[in-house]
Amino acid sequence: MLRVDGYVIVSADGMLANADRVMPDELKFEGDKRFFNEALDRADLIVHGRHSHEDQPNSPLRKRIIVTRAVGGVASDPSNPKATLWNPAQAPFEAACDQAGVHSGTVAIIGGPVVFDMFMDRYDTFWLSQAPKVRLPGGEPVFSGVPRHSPQEILAAHGLRAGESRLLDAAEGVVVTPWRRVPQTS
Numbered sequence: 584m585l586r587v588d589g590y591v592i593v594s595a596d597g598m599l600a601n602a603d604r605v606m607p608d609e610l611k612f613e614g615d616k617r618f619f620n621e622a623l624d625r626a627d628l629i630v631h632g633r634h635s636h637e638d639q640p641n642s643p644l645r646k647r648i649i650v651t652r653a654v655g656g657v658a659s660d661p662s663n664p665k666a667t668l669w670n671p672a673q674a675p676f677e678a679a680c681d682q683a684g685v686h687s688g689t690v691a692i693i694g695g696p697v698v699f700d701m702f703m704d705r706y707d708t709f710w711l712s713q714a715p716k717v718r719l720p721g722g723e724p725v726f727s728g729v730p731r732h733s734p735q736e737i738l739a740a741h742g743l744r745a746g747e748s749r750l751l752d753a754a755e756g757v758v759v760t761p762w763r764r765v766p767q768t769s
């Protein structure tokens with residue numbers, strides 16, 4: 584009933600943040616921000632770790648699940664009526680969706696790396712944006728298998744296949760590529 588989509592922008596070397604675990608300005612592009620914002624406006628639910636809030640004008644309108652070890656299983660967030668706190672070691676994802684009141688539609692997974700890894704075998708589509716001119720040596724890899732493998736190799740190993748890329752920033756060569764799950768043949 585739930586469609587699961589992932590969204591991230593990474594550097595040429597597969598990093599989503601710098602060595603200080605901060606997403607630097609050099610990884611922020613208007614075209615990608617617009618693409619990401621529009622996607623989240625269409626989503627029914629957003630899932631992220633405590634440091635990966637998208638911080639957009641429409642953020643207060645969006646239902647979200649925040650991954651944290653600070654709760655026993657699932658709990659409402661006392662600071663945000665649209666947020667559910669979820670500890671994956673203590674409760675299944677479906678319990679968090681129940682608490683959020685979302686049973687159908689699209690879930691957008693927006694990071695960080697542990698949260699991306701958690702959903703690796705559930706993505707219907709993973710929207711991978713990449714900035715080919717940006718390198719973040721010693722940065723925070725998008726998935727746990729990076730840099731030993733590229734993000735693309737990891738997505739392919741988990742049954743996803745690249746679709747047609749779309750240009751988001753012509754001057755900087757930033758593109759977004761949808762990695763879609765290949766249907767299983769029996």
Ligand SMILES: NC(=O)c1ccc[n+]([C@@H]2O[C@H](COP(=O)([O-])OP(=O)(O)OC[C@H]3O[C@@H](n4cnc5c(N)ncnc54)[C@H](OP(=O)(O)O)[C@@H]3O)[C@@H](O)[C@H]2O)c1
Pocket residue numbers: 590591592593598599600604605606610631632633634635636650651652653669670671672693694695696697698723
């Ligand atoms: N380039 C991009 O598109 C993009 C996308 C996403 C994020 N980012 C950036 O990447 C950085 C991500 O920061 P981060 O590595 O700290 O990741 P994060 O996932 O945003 O936050 C980590 C927190 O999430 C919770 N968490 C993580 N794993 C958990 C688990 N297995 N069980 C329960 N809770 C868990 C913990 O919260 P508690 O401490 O409450 O337990 C932990 O402190 C940020 O700078 C962000 O801006 C960039």
